[in-house]
Amino acid sequence: MRLDVNALGTFYEMAREGAGLAAGRLTHMTGVETKVGVTKLNFMRGREIRRDFEDSTEKVAVRVKLTGTIDGYSMVVFERANALRVVETLMAESNRGGDINVDDEFDEMTESAVTEVGNIMNSGFIDGWADVLETVIDVSTPEFVEGETAEPFFDDIDDAPAADDFALLFQSQIETVGSEIGFSHYLFPKRESMAALLSQLRTTGGIEYDKLDGFDRMAEQGAEEIAKTATTLTGIETSIEIRRLNFVSLEAIPEQVAEEKLVGVAFEFDGLPSGYLLFLFDEDSAQEIVDAMVPMELDEDGFGEMGTSAIKELGNIMASGFLDGWANVLDTTIDHSTPEFIHDMGAAAVDPVIIQLGENQEFAFVFDTVVVADGREFDCDVYAIPDEDDLERALNDLDIDRIEETPTTAEFQDIENA
Numbered sequence: 001m002r003l004d005v006n007a008l009g010t011f012y013e014m015a016r017e018g019a020g021l022a023a024g025r026l027t028h029m030t031g032v033e034t035k036v037g038v039t040k041l042n043f044m045r046g047r048e049i050r051r052d053f054e055d056s057t058e059k060v061a062v063r064v065k066l067t068g069t070i071d072g073y074s075m076v077v078f079e080r081a082n083a084l085r086v087v088e089t090l091m092a093e094s095n096r097g098g099d100i101n102v103d104d105e106f107d108e109m110t111e112s113a114v115t116e117v118g119n120i121m122n123s124g125f126i127d128g129w130a131d132v133l134e135t136v137i138d139v140s141t142p143e144f145v146e147g148e149t150a151e152p153f154f155d156d157i158d159d160a161p162a163a164d165d166f167a168l169l170f171q172s173q174i175e176t177v178g179s180e181i182g183f184s185h186y187l188f189p190k191r192e193s194m195a196a197l198l199s200q201l202r203t204t205g206g207i208e209y210d211k212l213d214g215f216d217r218m219a220e221q222g223a224e225e226i227a228k229t230a231t232t233l234t235g236i237e238t239s240i241e242i243r244r245l246n247f248v249s250l251e252a253i254p255e256q257v258a259e260e261k262l263v264g265v266a267f268e269f270d271g272l273p274s275g276y277l278l279f280l281f282d283e284d285s286a287q288e289i290v291d292a293m294v295p296m297e298l299d300e301d302g303f304g305e306m307g308t309s310a311i312k313e314l315g316n317i318m319a320s321g322f323l324d325g326w327a328n329v330l331d332t333t334i335d336h337s338t339p340e341f342i343h344d345m346g347a348a349a350v351d352p353v354i355i356q357l358g359e360n361q362e363f364a365f366v367f368d369t370v371v372v373a374d375g376r377e378f379d380c381d382v383y384a385i386p387d388e389d390d391l392e393r394a395l396n397d398l399d400i401d402r403i404e405e406t407p408t409t410a411e412f413q414d415i416e417n418a
Contacts, residue, residue, distance in 0.1 A: 001195035002206035005388045008041060008247050009363055010132065010201045011170070015039045016249075018128030019172035019185075022121040026174060029120060032089060034174055040256075040366075041247040042169045043216060046161035048244055049169070050150035052184070058148050060106075062118020065140040066126065069133055069197065072189035073157055074126060076118045080146070082183065087113045106146065115144045125170075125185060133197075160188055168194065204392065211395040216245050218329050219322065219367055219384070226321035230314065236292050236374045240318075246366040250354050253364060253383065254347035258282065262349040263303065264342040265315025269323055271334035273390035276353055277322065278383035279315050280342075285371075285380065289314055292374060303343065312339040322384065330394050350383070361388050 016039050023034040053059065058080035066072050078086070087110045106114070119142040130137050145152050154160040161167035170187045189197075198206075223240040230238040248256070263286035267277040281289065290303065293310040303311065319336050327334040342349050357364070367382040386394075 001191065001198060001209040002202060003198045003209060003212070004202045004204045004206035004392065005361075005363060006203040007198050007201035007206070011041055011168075012039065012247065012249060012363065014129040014132045015041065015125075015170045015172055016128075017132050018125030018170075019174060020124075021128045022124030022172075022185075023174045025120045025124045026086075026117070029117060036172065036174055039170075039172045039248075039252065042171050043212065043245040043247070044161075044167055044169055045163065045244075046165045046167060047163040049161065049167065049186070050154065050163075053147075053150035053153060056148060059146065059153070060114055061145040061153055062115055062122060063143045063145055063153075064119065064122050064126075066137055066189075067140075068137040069135040069193075070129065070137050070187075070189055071193035072187065073160075074122050074139075075145075075153065075186045075188070076121050076125075077153070077184045077186065078114070078118075079183075083114045083117075084110065086117050111144050115142050118142060118144075121174075121183075121185075125172075125187075157188060205396070207392055207395045210400065211398050214398055214400045215391075215395055218326055219245070221329075222322040222325035223369065225325055226318050229317050229321060238374075239372045241370050241372075244367075248364055248366055250358050250362055250364055253350055253354055253366070257346050257350055257381075259346040261345055262342070263311060264349055265312055265319075265339040266342055266353055267315070267319045267336045267339060269319070269334055269336040271327065272330065272332045273326075273334070273386035273394045275384070275386035275390070276357060277319050277336065278342075278350065278353055278381075278385070279318055280349060280381045280383070281311075286311055308341050312341055315339045318382070322382075326394075330398060332394065353383070353385075357385055363388075 016036070019036045019039050023036050026032075027034045059077055060080050060083040061075050061077040063073055063075040066074055122142065123139065126137050126139055147153065167188070170185055172185050174183065195209075198209075227238045227240045230236075230240075257280070261283045262280050263283055264278060264280040266279075269275055269277060286303070286307075290307045290310050293314065294306050316339050319339070323334045323336055364383060364385040367384055369380050369382045371380045
């Protein structure tokens with residue numbers, strides 16, 4: 001099975017189109033204005049998908065089976081409180097009245113209402129995909145599923161990925177204006193079905209799917225190297241985990257950045273592949289890093305010289321861990337620039353990089369990462385944006401066996417005068 005950026009871009013447009021139709025149908029049903037939030041293509045291990053369902057939050061899903069151009073399952077998942085909120089809105093719109101408590105059990109009426117909403121939203125996604133692909137996708141009768149763990153949602157799906165399987169999933173967010181009613185959408189296509197579709201959509205020789213899996217494992221190894229080096233340099237036990245690899249439109253990156261003060265470090269890297277790396281933390285997370293590395297207080301103007309240096313040093317460690325690991329496995333050379341410190345509001349923190357990149361490409365790979373230092377957890381968004389042509393050439397030359405056999409060793413530039 002092979003894929004290329006054009007095929008992934010078409011999948012992305014499918015997801016955006018489907019989310020737009022689903023949002024419009026939700027507005028029509030409830031009378032509440034909606035908008036489409038961030039749309040992503042997620043490359044995830046089966047264990048990470050299940051982990052999303054292991055957070056002790058009760059969830060409700062509406063699941064349908066697909067046949068035709070896409071074979072597999074489509075599933076819309078709400079948190080239980082959000083599902084009941086939608087039902088409450090529907091009852092008010094239909095003048096049936098009556099208040100629904102989020103602690104209420106689902107009865108025949110509320111279960112039917114949620115199933116109707118989920119089915120219409122599933123149909124919105126699927127119709128959007130069919131429009132983009134100019135094809136027909138058949139849909140089964142919807143199933144209502146609820147539970148607090150992954151088992152009720154996945155155990156009876158033959159095509160759900162196993163723990164170590166690398167799966168391509170669609171995730172979209174739809175929000176009601178004024179209050180958020182979020183949901184996740186999952187597509188579990190059969191591998192044979194996905195392979196055939198990718199073959200139709202590719203415009204280049206593409207990349208073997210297993211090579212992209214290898215790219216993800218390279219990043220995992222880089223993360224392990226980052227953690228080891230950070231522990232050595234700071235004396236603080238540190239671990240870094242990559243949750244998933246996302247494929248998103250460059251235009252969508254500013255949309256998904258929180259509208260708050262952010263702190264980050266940006267790099268340009270050159271070699272095979274070339275591109276940009278961007279690490280972004282919220283201010284509280286950045287302060288956690290500063291407190292761990294160089295205990296100090298924020299000054300009135302921001303992080304000050306010592307705080308800025310600490311953030312740049314960690315960014316340098318992370319960049320070197322990623323890129324040196326890639327270079328070793330790919331048997332190539334990748335150099336990166338000195339770190340550029342960023343401290344700005346929301347989208348403004350990423351706009352300069354996006355503007356530069358937008359001249360040559362439309363999409364980016366984004367690693368969703370969590371850094372844990374001394375028992376303190378904070379989110380770090382890692383935007384790894386390689387040149388598309390460079391990445392394809394590098395991964396096509398990748399020897400998968402080298403990923404496990406080649407050690408990752410990080411080398412660090414002097415950033416005292418950066």
